[in-house]
Amino acid sequence: MKKKCLFFPLLLLFFSSVSADYNRFLIPDSAEIRRTIVDSWISAPISEVRGYSEDLRKNRVGEIFQIRMEETETEFAVIVAPRSVLDVDLINxxxxxxxxxxxxxxxxxGSWVLFRDxxxxxxxxxxxxxxxxxxxxLVFRPQGQKTLVDMSIFGSFAARSVPLGIPFERIYTVGFQEVRDLTQKTLPWEKVSVEKGLYRDSLIMAGIIKENLDSIIFSEDACYDFDGKLKSILTGGSYxxxxxxxxxxKPDEKKLYLSGAGFLKWIIDGIVEPVSGMGTKIPDLTVPTVEFDSVGKIGVKSQDWNLYFTLDWCRNLASKAYSVRSRRNADFxxxxxxxxxxxxASESLGAKVASSNGYIRNTGYSVEKIKSVLYVLAVTEPSWFYLGAVRQGSYLKPDEFVFNDCAVFFPYFDSNGKFGCFIFEQGREISxxxxxxxxxxxxVHLERVKASEAFFPYEKK
Structure with missing residues (x-):
């Protein structure tokens, strides 16, 4: 009986140690290895670490990690990185x-990197x-007796300076699953927990668009109206x-003539027309969506040119696609x-806070942050794509901002869980x-549209 009682604690101890090598993110974990190098690689004087050669070690489940040191002008890093395999084409x-x-x-x-001054x-x-x-x-930083953690997504912080509740030295030996459990309620894991295989409709649509690009000729102000006739967006008359x-x-009968806005209309019509029997109507897409004082600065300028043209266009297109799908008339x-x-999270800039880090009403997100935003959207809204209205300096007066250009975004994750995004604008693909x-x-101001495999855009044959 005593032997049996002893067996179960030993069994629990075994599974507890092995669990450090397994985690719900299915990434290699070096916790077991790091416990054996605390006094050498991790905590030893820099002069001593410089003398070490690269070291290869296995964890309990057979995953191989390399331990090495790299230096910059102000820092040196101890890197514990898992083995990957790269196919190299040797040409002779x-x-x-x-x-x-x-x-x-x-x-x-699975890579773990310690930076030291x-x-x-x-x-x-x-x-x-x-x-x-x-x-x-994730980034772990010591602050006195505390440990703070950041979650970084392409240079933007989904979380910043979150207290962890364990001393910094504990990060030297802890397993990833334990960190995940400690921060389950304090870090926004829902923004980075990728579920693969949910992007079929978006990828189908992107593939069909790519197949049609060769037939599209960019033509300023041109689009096809609800009945398939080529029209001018500005005048509503024949183009x-x-x-x-x-x-x-005379137009080439095998080509499509589209402006940037007309190109996005062509895409949405490919969703709308198969259901409703006709495409969207130009007057419905130019309905204003932004309220402003008609005698104010913006109101006076808008008498000569619609400063919110592509924002209105994208919002109205998205609402038409939604209305057809939901079978009820709705606006954006x-x-x-x-x-x-x-x-x-806001990034501090001395005494100021970066105003462009998040969403600004009727303006959108800073282009420099758009990759971070699209990544989170791909995780949290996996079956949607996005119409984007670009707010930029006017071609005539660069200090005046207008919505002139637009694009469409199809964010996704591939079979390996790696982020990607197909982007199309003005009848072409752009990285x-x-x-x-x-x-x-x-x-860039984004409007969400549900992706659909029932996508049949107008084609010239």
Whole structure:
């Protein structure tokens, strides 16, 4: 009986130690390894650590980690990174040979990195990567007797300076699952908990759009009305196609002539028309959605040009798609189609706070933050895509901001849980990095639209 009683505590102890190597995020965990290097790699004087060679060790479940040190001008880092495999194409003349090479990236899921001050040797922070995206990770910082934790998503903080409740030195040996349990109610894990396989409709739509891009010719002010006729958005009359010399020319019957706004209408009509039997109507899409004093500064300017053109256009398009899907007439307000959450903590800038970090009413999000926003939306709203109205400096007066351009975003996660986003504007595809660079210092206002596999955009044959 005594042997039996002893067996169960030993069994619990075994599973407790093994659980450090398993976690619900299914990432490699180096807790067991880190417990054996506290006095050497982690806490030893920098001069001593410099003399160490890279070290490979296995955890209890057989996962291999590399321990190494890297330096910058002001910091040095102790990196405990899991093994990954990289396929390398070796070319020798006409011969190609694929060789699998072992790599240990600092930003790989399961990587644990301690940063120490180069002069004093004091610990500064620990970065703990848990996502296939290297720019999504936790940061642990010592503050006196406390430990603070941040959740960073592509440079934006989903949480900032959250007290952890354990001494910083405990981070040296703790397992990821224990950290997850400790912060279950204090960190917004719902913003980073990716569930794969929920993006089929969005990917179908993006694929169909890509297949049609070669048939689209960008034409300022052009779109197809509810009956498939080419019209001018500005006048509502027939669109007259002209060449570079200003002479009228006959449209190519196999091509689609679309402006940036007309391109987004073409996409939404591909959802609306199969259900309603007709596309959206131009006058319905130019209905104002922003209220302002008609004799105020904006009101006076709006007499010459609609400063909110693409914002109105995107909001009204989104509401038409929603109305068809829900079978009830709704506008963007009643349907809740504005993306207007403040997903991220404010970043202090001395005595000021960054005003562009979150949502600004009738303006949107800073383009520099749009990748972070789209990542969270892909996690929390996996079956939606987004129409984006771009607020930027006027071409005529750069100090006056207007909504002139627009784009459509299809955020998703691939089969490995890595973030991606298809973006289309003005009848072409653009990468997220290029979009951010093109519209630097601008804002994007997003409208949500439910993705649908029943997507049949108008085609020229």
């Amino acid at each position: 003349g006409d011969n190609h040979r694929i060789v699998r090479a072992a790599v240990y990236p600092q930003g790989a899921a 180069k002069k004093s040797g004091k610990p500064l922070r620990v970065e703990w990567h848990f996502s296939p995206d290297s720019d999504v990770f 007259v196609l002209k060449n570079s010399s200003g002479f009228e020319i 307000k009643s349907a809740g189609l504005d993306v207007n959450q403040n997903h991220f 997220l990095a290029n979009f951010i660079e093109r519209y630097r210092n601008c804002y």
